[in-house]
Amino acid sequence: MTIISRRALIAAATAAPLLSTTALLRAAEPDLSSLSNLTKDAVPIQPAERAARLARAQALMKANGIGAVLIEPGSSMIYFTGIAWGRSERLTAAILPVEGAPCVVTPFFEEPSVRQTLAVPAEVRVWQEDQDPLAVVAGLLRDRKLAGQPVGIEETARFFAFNGLARALPGAKLVSANPVVRGCRMRKSAAEIALMQLATQVTLAAYRWTYDRVERGMTGAEIGALMNAATRALGGAPEFALALIGPAAALPHGSREVIRVADGQVVLMDCGCAVQGYQSDVSRSWVHGRASTAQRRVWDQVARGQQVALAAARNGTPAGAVDDAVRRYYESLGYGPGYRLPGLSHRTGHGIGLDGHEPVNLVHGETTPLAAGMCFSNEPGLYLPGTFGIRLEDCFHMTEAGPRWFSTPPTSIDAPLG
Secondary structure: OOOOOOOHHHHHHHHHHOOOOOHHHHHHOOOOOOOOOOOOOOOOHHHHHHHHHHHHHHHHHHHOOEEEEEEEOOOOHHHOOOOOOOOOOOOOOEEEEEEOOOEEEEEEHHHHHHHHHOOOOOOOEEEEEOHHHHHHHHHHHHOOOOOOEEEOOOOOOOOOHHHHHHHHHHOOOEEOOHHHHHHHHHHHHHHHHHHHHHHHHHHHHHHHHHHOOOOOEHHHHHHHHHHHHHHHOOEEEEEEEEEEHHHHHHHHOOOOOOOOOOOOOEEEEEEEEEOOOEEEOOOEEEOOOOOOHHHHHHHHHHHHHHHHHHHOOOOOOOOHHHHHHHHHHHHHOOOOOOOOEOOOOOOOOOEOOOOOOOOEEOOOOOOOOEOOEEEEEEEEOEOOOOOEEOEEEEEEEOOOOOOEOOOOOOEEEOOOOO
16 A cells, blocks of 8 residues: 655645645555455466467477477466466577477576476576576477477577677577467467457556546546556556657657646546556546537547458458558548657557557558457547547457457547446
């Protein structure tokens, strides 16, 4: 619980006369007693699914002529091994071989900690402080008779790992691991989609609780703090809670200027959380007080833009075609052209899963065909510099029958949470 001193309370009230003492206290110490954990029955990814992931990766390695894949800590390491670990100057890496069990290479003194989240059968090789960890990786590949085959490097791996392996294994062909890693991660299983659905439910419940507590004079940071507190009480792990007010809402990722809620101003929120590592991403926009004719018009146009995007999302269709459909619609209204303002200055959506942003994007020129299991945000906002912006964002996943929402978009600026 955050404790706010009397001196801090007086100072804040003096600096922000629009915000009442009661509202300040609510922002600092919100009453969360009406909220309960929605995630207590969440089912984590099971061993059988992790085994299937490795089998799928190995099939893709064979199909693409790759002997092994090197992965640094991050979401891909979690996906394939369960290991939740941070990156530092000391290399920890997972090596997925085309046959056999994975291997984890890690500092000697980190091995017990690394094993705490290791969720698959795997060999663990350690290196001492005076050793080259990439030489240990090279030794593993030689032992597994893989040194002469191409080695895939996961796309987020740092240059020192790539360069170190090239020096430790002269003549090795180092290639992109995208055909393997993306080939597995881009198409979510039913278990993954269930966790993303639960994360979305947490975010929606947190929105409903927060919306009723937004008051005149609040800052975006104070609103975001309320959202995060509600998310935690509901059992989610907050990832972000962006609240943009008035002209700041015309900047998709906000402004450093502190703007306070006032009557007639747009409040644009973009929030997400994780459940068992799988993420949600939901944006809502409304007006504090009475909306103007212009605000209503733009809100309705964005709501229509979401439906245009969903209608364009069909299995086999290039991902970029979804963005193109929205842009054609917005240009017919006089926005743009392209990504120019006023209009939609960013892509229509992004992939989502263990990461809030994953390949591939719903963006002009993206040729990857949509397929069952792929998950995307749908957020074709409209931004009018110096005045306001509107963004509605709901994620969807592709099924064999087409797209299905994780959350149902609202239909009126007067009922922004549906």
